[in-house]
Each structure stands twice: as C-alpha cells, then as structure tokens.
Amino acid sequence: MVEPEELPPREAWHRYLNGRRTELTEETASTYHYRLKLFAEWCEDNGIETVADLNGWVLDEYESYRAGQDVASTTLHNEMETLKNFIEYLERIEAVDDDLADRVNVPHVPRGERSRETRLSTDRALALIRHYRSTDAVHGCRRHALLETAWHTGARLGGLRALDLRDFNREEQTVEFIHRPESGTVLKNKREGERVVALNERVCETIGTYIQTDRYDVHDDHGRQPLFSSLQGRPNPNTIRVWMYLATFPCVQGECPHRYDPDSCEFRNHSKASQCPSSRAPHHVRTGSITWHCDRGVPREVTAERVNASQDVIDEYYDKAEERDRMEKRRRPHLNKLTIE
Structure with a gap:
C-alpha cells in the first residue's frame, strides 16, 4: 500500500476531488479541477515528485509563478484559496506537515477589486x-x-x-x-x-x-x-x-x-x-441582473431570496451602484423624518 506522503501531486489532487464529489456541484468541481491541475502540472515541471516534497518555499514559488503569469488579483486569490484547502486535506490524511496549510499565502484583494466587473450591463x-x-x-x-x-x-x-x-x-x-x-x-x-x-x-x-x-x-x-x-x-x-x-x-x-x-x-x-x-x-x-435589482431599489432581502444569494454576498460582489446612488438610496426614504413644520 502506498503511504500518503508518497502520493504524486496529480494523484493526490484527483483523490481530493473524488472525495468531495458528493458535496460539490459539477461546475464547482470543474473549477477546482482546473485550479489544482495547474498546480500539479507546475509540480511535475519542477521536479516535485511526491507531496512529501511540498514545503513553504515550494508553495511560495508557485504563488510567485502564477503572479508572474499576469493573472487577475481575484484569480490568484481564488487559486491560492483552493490550494490551501487541498493542503489542509493533505494534512488530514497525514501526507504533509500539520502546519503546512498555514504557509499557503492567500493574497488579500481589496473589496473593490473583488467585485465581479464583467457583467451584462x-x-x-x-x-x-x-x-x-x-x-x-x-x-x-x-x-x-x-x-x-x-x-x-x-x-x-x-x-x-x-x-x-x-x-x-x-x-x-x-x-x-x-x-x-x-x-x-x-x-x-x-x-x-x-x-x-x-x-x-x-x-x-x-x-x-x-x-x-x-x-x-x-x-x-x-x-x-x-x-x-x-x-x-x-x-x-x-x-x-x-x-x-x-x-x-x-x-x-x-x-x-x-x-x-x-x-x-x-x-x-x-x-x-x-x-x-x-x-x-x-x-x-x-x-447584471442582481445589480439591476439593487439599482432599482428592490430590498436586499427580496433580491437575496429571488436569486439565492446571501445579502452580504450581494453587497460585496453584485451591488454596483455608485457611491452617490448608494447615498440617495439610504437617505431618500428618511427625508420626511427631517421635515420642519
């Protein structure tokens, strides 16, 4: 029987995803597959033969490599977050050091950059x-x-x-x-x-x-x-x-x-x-639709129910109203409270 630390990165990645198939949708599993495929291929190109070869320096080198590919900041964030989850799995099966996942740097992305700009206007x-x-x-x-x-x-x-x-x-x-x-x-x-x-x-x-x-x-x-x-x-x-x-x-x-x-x-x-x-x-x-709902003044809780997304996610990723519009939406319903008779 192969010991867990002897698993090649490619085999370990497939094992990890196969174990999560029941909890992931096909589309999410496909996204994770692509992200970890990039990592496994990089490992193979750089002589990383087993997961026992993984350490903080290797993980930092991979992040530097991906950053040098001129990927978007959100893309790098998501890829490193998926890699961190994969390393946590390797920790659980005792294939790598217990604290290796802590050495995966998931770069911070400012809130404004995390919002999804590509949309149907x-x-x-x-x-x-x-x-x-x-x-x-x-x-x-x-x-x-x-x-x-x-x-x-x-x-x-x-x-x-x-x-x-x-x-x-x-x-x-x-x-x-x-x-x-x-x-x-x-x-x-x-x-x-x-x-x-x-x-x-x-x-x-x-x-x-x-x-x-x-x-x-x-x-x-x-x-x-x-x-x-x-x-x-x-x-x-x-x-x-x-x-x-x-x-x-x-x-x-x-x-x-x-x-x-x-x-x-x-x-x-x-x-x-x-x-x-x-x-x-x-x-x-x-x-674009969720943005439209928000811009038309549909309450967040109503939009959240319709589109099956949390109100926090809607605020962070979808509500694209300009700051001035946000101010108008906040204050207009309350102006009658400030009327001087």
Whole structure:
C-alpha cells in the first residue's frame, strides 16, 4: 500500500476531488479541477515528485509563478484559496506537515477589486430584451426566453438548466427551482437553493410564446420535460452557455461595436460564440441582473431570496451602484423624518 506522503501531486489532487464529489456541484468541481491541475502540472515541471516534497518555499514559488503569469488579483486569490484547502486535506490524511496549510499565502484583494466587473450591463440587457419583444422574427424564440428568464430571476446556469416545463406556472406567474439530484439536475446550494420566484406578466408572456412556438417537446433521459430543451433532450451546461452567448451578441439589436460583418463574423459559429468580446455567459447575466435589482431599489432581502444569494454576498460582489446612488438610496426614504413644520 502506498503511504500518503508518497502520493504524486496529480494523484493526490484527483483523490481530493473524488472525495468531495458528493458535496460539490459539477461546475464547482470543474473549477477546482482546473485550479489544482495547474498546480500539479507546475509540480511535475519542477521536479516535485511526491507531496512529501511540498514545503513553504515550494508553495511560495508557485504563488510567485502564477503572479508572474499576469493573472487577475481575484484569480490568484481564488487559486491560492483552493490550494490551501487541498493542503489542509493533505494534512488530514497525514501526507504533509500539520502546519503546512498555514504557509499557503492567500493574497488579500481589496473589496473593490473583488467585485465581479464583467457583467451584462443594464442598458444592453434592456435593449436586447426590448428588441426581442418587439421583433416578430425573434419574439418568443429560445434565446429570448432564456435571456429574459435569466435576467428577471438572476438564476445560475445550473438553475436554468434544471427547470422543467412543469416548474413554470403561467396562472400563478411563477417559476420554481427544485434540486433533483436523483434525476440529473442539481442546484448549487442543493435544498437550500430551492425557491419559487414570481414573474411579471411580460416575462410570462415571453415564456408562454416560447413554449408554444419554439420549444422542442422532448423528454430527457429521466423522463422529465426540460423547459429549455434541445432536440436531444436536456442540454448540457456548455450548450446553455452557448445559447446565452448567442442571445447577447451586440449585433442582435444594433451594429457590431467591434466592426465585424455579422454575415461573415466567425464568432457567430457556435464553437466560437464565447470569443465575441461583447457576448456574455449566464453568470455575467446573473451578475447584471442582481445589480439591476439593487439599482432599482428592490430590498436586499427580496433580491437575496429571488436569486439565492446571501445579502452580504450581494453587497460585496453584485451591488454596483455608485457611491452617490448608494447615498440617495439610504437617505431618500428618511427625508420626511427631517421635515420642519
């Protein structure tokens, strides 16, 4: 039997992630996989054959290497945080010194830099939605319904993919997000991510039109009917991403800001849609949506319930209102208390 300290970094990384599969969503596991893959490959390139070779100097050298790759400060922070968790696992199985995780430096990132700047802006989102609503050729198409649902609910990619036809209630004007791991769809926060989200009439009309005119009437491998369906059944996560990239092309409702010809632009190919500088992924739409909720004055607790995020996370990462706007939101409701009769 191989002793834990004899594990190569690559084998240890796979063992670590395999042990966490039940508690991580597919997307989170994929993110951790990529981050630790970078570390394992660096170890192999630098003669680190087993985890017993890891020490504070090696970990500091890796951080210096990644910092020299000109990665964003938030990226480096997240990568080192994941590495620290991995080293803590190695401590637990007695593969490394007990205090090695304490030697992993997770660089501090100022709050302003931690916020996610890449998002679908409100101006662009509303212009796109208005275009889809007012143009017969695309009104109620799958891309329209997906974008409008994502923008109105602030849902994650996994939540959008998990929706079934039965989860949309036209009469009550709601959509329900349900954790169904036994049949292939999970929510990021599992049961705690389950919620019913109210929709307004225009969003319901869009989804209803999509169901009647552009939705494939199919079942997935578990006999369920996905709301956002492909010809083969329930789309995989990457397909949902591509649909959103295509839905948010700037040339959908105006001229290309990058001066490409839409008729010959290579980005309009499904495999390259993500490379359009202005297309946005579902997470960018979620970020923009939550910002829009905040900017429109929706109470934090209401927004938190709708999008399944804590109020602190919304404040730190999503509420992009300028400081002056924040001041206005704070003080306006209280001005009547200061009136002098």
